[in-house]
Amino acid sequence: MPELPEMETYKRVLVHHFAGKQITDAEVNREKSVNVPVTDFLAAVKGATVTGIERRAKHLVFNLNTGMHLVLHLMLGGWMYIGTDADSPQRTKQVILTFGGTKLFFIGLRLGYLHLLTTGERDRKFADLGPEPFDPAFDLAAFQTQLHGKKGAIKMVLVDQKAIAGIGNCYSDEICFTAGVRPTKKVGELDERARQSLFAAIRPVLTEAIRLGGYMDDPVYAGDTKTGGYNHHLLVYDREHEPCRRCGQPIQRHEIVSRKTFFCPNCQR
Ligand SMILES: [Zn+2]
Incomplete structure (x- = not known):
């Protein structure tokens, strides 16, 4: 999607x-x-x-x-x-x-x-949508507010449109990888450093994906070479068994609340 x-x-x-x-x-x-x-x-x-x-x-x-x-x-x-x-x-x-x-x-x-x-x-x-990741008002404190009281896995907060708008299955995994945090980790078990790393990863991951044209396969017009450019740069998403771009270990796939989830067992704790 x-x-x-x-x-x-x-x-x-x-x-x-x-x-x-x-x-x-x-x-x-x-x-x-x-x-x-x-x-x-x-x-x-x-x-x-x-x-x-x-x-x-x-x-x-x-x-x-x-x-x-x-x-x-x-x-x-x-x-x-x-x-x-x-x-x-x-x-x-x-x-x-x-x-x-x-x-x-x-x-x-x-x-x-x-x-x-x-x-x-x-x-x-x-009305129910959460803040836009690129809204200047969406700072670390605003992110912390969205995490407050949440019980599930961090991935489920990242994909929750009421918590943060626009992130789904793919970029939640990419953000978790960049932050070095396992997407399956419970929000309550995240220490301060992990929370800061997650927040710090959101904008760079999305910015890079926009720069490369996202991951959609189909060209938007004849001769479109930009759309889908991020497909070749995916960090963990849809890369089960492929080597981690950081450490070389095979990427694992899990399911969280019937959502497929990808991470490096070595780089993400
Ligand atoms: Zn790794």
Whole structure:
């Protein structure tokens, strides 16, 4: 599932292509991908201009000049492609937004969705989300506050969207590795140094992943060589039995509350 770096990568590409552009046509092929009757959805977006595109947690928000917002969550299996009917992947497109000669295709949007919301609805939807990792107000003290009273494994706090927004299965493991902390470790058993190391790892791990284009496999447009660049730099995630990049020992895989988890048994205590 795409996480903060993947959605941030998408956002930057989408802003470049579509900020300030008018939606000249739209198509919904899967009713359940939107939250209102298809005719209402089409009436609301056709002719509207995208004034900006923002990211909040793992969501992207397309702000329209009508005051409405399109809130996207790709969930598992969802992705986007920018192009034309001719060069787009031969896959079912659940929603298509047309901007003149260029189309934005939403593919694999089965668990994911593109919801048309008012500002109030958007705010209510995001009300429970925790702080953004790059928000200057998210400092060590704010991180400590999120850990306070938590009983489970540290990984479960890192992936909890109410505790910190945008981190999921992959980057929680990458952050734990960078901090030298086992993702299975109970929050209550983390000493002060481990807590500081975890906090200190969050922004560098996410920054590096954004710089490299995240880990999504599929190119976002023809000739896109950036998206998915982090795939070749993963520290521990999805690397079971492969050698640790720091010490060479094989990476182990465990499950925490049915989430797959990867770590180096030697480097992470
Ligand atoms: Zn190691």
